[in-house]
Amino acid sequence: MPELPEMEHYRSRLSHLLCGQQVTGVVVNREGTINEPAEVFKASLLGRVILFVERRGKHLLFHLDDGYRLHLHLMLGGWMSYGEQAPKKLSQYQVILSFGNGVSLYFGGLRLGYLHRITAKAAIEELKELGPDALDPRLTLEAFRKRLAGKKGKLKTTLTDQRFVSGIGNCYSDEIAFDANVFPAAAVSGLKDEEIERIYHSIRNVLTAAIEAGGYMEQPFTSDDTVTGGFNDLCQVYDRGDEPCRVCGTTIQHETITGRKMFYCPTCQPKGA
Ligand SMILES: [Zn+2]
Structure with a gap:
């Protein structure tokens, strides 16, 4: 299961590549990976801009310009890839987000893992049990x-x-x-x-x-x-x-x-x- 270094690696790459990008396409191949009907998930995400990507422990939060967050936990077996073309067949990805610059973010292996669209308040609630991040400077x-x-x-x-x-x-x-x-x-x-x-x-x-x-x-x-x-x-x-x-x-x-x-x-x- 990806841990802090793997998620921090993703966060820094995604921050560099995705901040300011508008979501122009959404594919959901497995509804169990998300937390609402696929049609609602797609309609709500289309046109949204990713403001920044935050990491808490092994979790990533994509901050959207409507105040919502995409909460990603890869759990066991999840991974991401990014580019103009997917390295595997598109059906092998549970969710695909495409952006105006012609590239897509592919979420694979999300069987136990998930990508939930939630409010900022719900994100606080979902992560409230987490202890301090292992690299939080306040953890002296x-x-x-x-x-x-x-x-x-x-x-x-x-x-x-x-x-x-x-x-x-x-x-x-x-x-x-x-x-x-x-x-x-x-x-x-x-x-x-x-x-x-x-x-x-x-x-x-x-x-x-x-x-x-x-x-x-x-x-x-x-x-x-x-x-x-x-x-x-x-x-x-x-x-x-x-x-x-x-x-x-x-x-x-x-x-x-x-x-x-x-x-x-x-x-x-x-x-x-
Ligand atoms: Zn030894």
């Missing part, structure tokens, strides 16, 4: 410590809880724990002060590096895209089970905790540390 080390205080449960489970901080999922929680040299299933209540500090800085370092590398999405965003997915080869532990740790050579272990895959290096991230 002190604020992070306060949010962790009194928390029960394991580090990975806490980092991926969108009400705790928003934007971190399965991949980056493992990468952050590795970068901080902390066992991902360590009990949060037992973390030492210096471990919390390392985790805090690793959140910033890992997510920022992943944004710069283009995130881990496999589908290119445009036909000449050489950036998207650049982080795939930079993962230290995630999806590298049974491969050697790039730091110490120990075999990367993989387990399942609370239904999630977890990858770690038993030497760099000792359980009892």
Whole structure:
């Protein structure tokens, strides 16, 4: 599932390409992806201008010039591509938005994911449970410590809880724990002060590096895209089970905790540390 770096990568590309563009065409191939009858969705969107694109955690909000928002959550399996021509058959996209400049934005893989047209007030309501964005400058080390205080449960489970901080999922929680040299299933209540500090800085370092590398999405965003997915080869532990740790050579272990895959290096991230 795309996480903060993937969505931030999309946001920055879309902001650059879409702001000020008018919607001139709307195709809905799967009504379950949207939140109203397709005819209403189309009629309401045609002629609207996209003012800007906002990201909150793993969510994107396209701000429209009538005060409405398009709320996108890609969930598991969703992706986007942009250009004059679609890389796959048009029927494979659940929603397609076209713009006056002759290009379209194609939404694929939106089975669990969705694209809802909602009011600004409804957007606030839908996102009110989200914790602070993992890269929000107001999430200082002190604020992070306060949010962790009194928390029960394991580090990975806490980092991926969108009400705790928003934007971190399965991949980056493992990468952050590795970068901080902390066992991902360590009990949060037992973390030492210096471990919390390392985790805090690793959140910033890992997510920022992943944004710069283009995130881990496999589908290119445009036909000449050489950036998207650049982080795939930079993962230290995630999806590298049974491969050697790039730091110490120990075999990367993989387990399942609370239904999630977890990858770690038993030497760099000792359980009892
Ligand atoms: Zn190691």
